[in-house]
Amino acid sequence: MTSLRRPHAAVLGGGALGLTLALRLAQRGEAVTLFERETEPGGLAAGFRPAPELPGGGPYLDRFYHHLFRSDTSILALVEEMGLGAHLRWGSPTNMVLWRGKFWQPYSATGLLRFLPLPLLDRVRMGAVLALLKAWPNERPFEGHTAARWLRRAMGAKGFGILWEPLLRAKFGARADDIAMPWFWSRIHCRSFSLGYLDLGHQALYDRMVAEITRLGGTVRLGTSVDEAHLVGEGADGGQWAVAWRDRDGVAGTSRFDRVASTLPVRVTARVVRGLPEAWVARHDWGEAYGAHCLVLSLDRPLLPHGAYWLNVNDPGYPFLVVVEHTNYAPSSLYGGRHLVYLGNYHPMDHPIFGRDIESVKAEFLPALARVVPGFDASWVREAWMFRAPYAQPIVTREYAAHIPATRGPLPGLWIGSMFQVYPQDRGQNYSVALANRLALEMAADPAPGLAGVTRRGVL
Numbered sequence: 011m012t013s014l015r016r017p018h019a020a021v022l023g024g025g026a027l028g029l030t031l032a033l034r035l036a037q038r039g040e041a042v043t044l045f046e047r048e049t050e051p052g053g054l055a056a057g058f059r060p061a062p063e064l065p066g067g068g069p070y071l072d073r074f075y076h077h078l079f080r081s082d083t084s085i086l087a088l089v090e091e092m093g094l095g096a097h098l099r100w101g102s103p104t105n106m107v108l109w110r111g112k113f114w115q116p117y118s119a120t121g122l123l124r125f126l127p128l129p130l131l132d133r134v135r136m137g138a139v140l141a142l143l144k145a146w147p148n149e150r151p152f153e154g155h156t157a158a159r160w161l162r163r164a165m166g167a168k169g170f171g172i173l174w175e176p177l178l179r180a181k182f183g184a185r186a187d188d189i190a191m192p193w194f195w196s197r198i199h200c201r202s203f204s205l206g207y208l209d210l211g212h213q214a215l216y217d218r219m220v221a222e223i224t225r226l227g228g229t230v231r232l233g234t235s236v237d238e239a240h241l242v243g244e245g246a247d248g249g250q251w252a253v254a255w256r257d258r259d260g261v262a263g264t265s266r267f268d269r270v271a272s273t274l275p276v277r278v279t280a281r282v283v284r285g286l287p288e289a290w291v292a293r294h295d296w297g298e299a300y301g302a303h304c305l306v307l308s309l310d311r312p313l314l315p316h317g318a319y320w321l322n323v324n325d326p327g328y329p330f331l332v333v334v335e336h337t338n339y340a341p342s343s344l345y346g347g348r349h350l351v352y353l354g355n356y357h358p359m360d361h362p363i364f365g366r367d368i369e370s371v372k373a374e375f376l377p378a379l380a381r382v383v384p385g386f387d388a389s390w391v392r393e394a395w396m397f398r399a400p401y402a403q404p405i406v407t408r409e410y411a412a413h414i415p416a417t418r419g420p421l422p423g424l425w426i427g428s429m430f431q432v433y434p435q436d437r438g439q440n441y442s443v444a445l446a447n448r449l450a451l452e453m454a455a456d457p458a459p460g461l462a463g464v465t466r467r468g469v470l
């Protein structure tokens with residue numbers, strides 16, 4: 011006899027990945043409950059409202075600078091699907107680097123040719139290497155190489171040392187020399203020069219997805235952290251999952267599900283899910299991640315010269331690796347005339363900066379900003395916000411790929427879809443959305459342990 015009971019899935023995590031997965035499962039008629047620790051959906055791509063006096067509270071601004079590339083086809087399709095296509099703007103803002111106190115634009119062919127700190131032959135050589143990486147269709151020849159060694163050899167020590175080594179060092183700290191060359195290839199190959207942004211902020215996309223999941227009968231439990239998940243009840247009916255959760259009011263409970271899909275960092279999944287085989291834990295509870303830190307400033311006037319949007323700070327001795335003037339890309343009129351600037355960096359998750367308050371961070375960052383932009387004065391700052399997030403940047407070493415787990419977990423009914431499975435591309439919303447789309451198809455093709463007898467008609 012067949013049952014018409016719909017399988018009930020728990021999705022752990024409400025970032026791009028968890029929300030897309032919950033949406034796809036709900037669209038297939040599956041009962042789904044998503045648990046998200048924070049009170050807003052969106053994870054690393056969540057936003058805040060910098061101009062609350064505007065009608066409706068004004069647009070969101072991402073807490074951490076985000077843009078989309080033309081190659082980000084999965085998230086672009088999702089933006090259209092959620093009815094936000096008209097809010098997607100494209101542009102080619104100015105990207106620059108600070109080198110020995112001067113601003114340069116070496117990130118285009120003509121800009122590189124004018125990059126005087128490098129001898130002409132080195133400029134041509136670097137241009138040829140970057141063109142090769144752009145054209146090369148896959149990462150295969152680069153597997154087994156580190157970016158530092160491969161690039162130093164290919165483009166010369168001087169060019170690598172000025173333009174790329176400081177970026178690897180800033181992003182990956184002590185691990186910079188170990189970063190896999192396929193990761194670097196994908197940064198050059200997969201990214202378009204044209205950048206897109208949602209003028210309502212990515213938070214608007216994630217809010218819409220919550221509304222759509224809910225409309226389809228799913229449940230989104232914001233502000234609810236999952237402490238533990240384990241498989242219970244073997245036998246004729248198969249296993250079920252017990253998910254122990256706790257909300258912000260201290261209310262705790264345990265709910266039963268037919269299957270669990272964890273979109274948390276893999277190492278967090280290894281702690282939350284009980285009963286994982288030792289061999290799986292030994293192989294996949296592995297690797298490092300850095301946290302992200304951002305001070306966002308609202309200024310009364312533009313900051314960066316040349317209308318620059320993005321400034322890599324390649325000079326040593328600064329407490330931030332990048333200055334992103336968002337309103338040199340999106341108009342400041344969107345935000346009530348505010349000029350919005352991010353000062354961002356990555357650090358090991360136990361770095362003292364994650365414990366500091368905003369005033370102490372400002373006291374360090376603003377004088378440093380005045381060294382980047384002579385003439386900048388702290389009196390230009392009208393408002394400031396500070397954001398930090400753990401598990402924001404996987405450290406993609408040469409061994410990384412060998413430790414990525416399969417999407418089908420090692421226990422019945424357990425599925426794993428995490429930004430930490432994205433390889434060789436750098437993590438990004440697009441890759442989380444694409445992975446979630448694939449995971450939803452895989453889950454649909456595979457009955458939950460407790461639902462082996464459910465008819466396809468009953469499920470879909």
Ligand SMILES: Cc1cc2nc3c(=O)[nH]c(=O)nc-3n(C[C@H](O)[C@H](O)[C@H](O)COP(=O)(O)OP(=O)(O)OC[C@H]3O[C@@H](n4cnc5c(N)ncnc54)[C@H](O)[C@@H]3O)c2cc1C
Nearest residue numbers: 023025026027047053054074076077235236429438439442
């Ligand atoms: C500084 C910075 C710049 C970036 N720039 C870009 C960019 O320009 N373009 C781009 O597309 N991407 C960019 N990204 C990457 C992008 O933000 C991520 O790739 C994407 O948001 C990852 O989504 P996710 O759902 O896979 O993971 P996450 O967003 O990390 O979602 C995981 C979720 O799980 C929740 N969670 C954790 N533990 C628990 C628990 N125990 N119970 C319940 N919930 C839990 C977290 O709160 C989080 O919401 C950037 C990221 C950073 C940090």
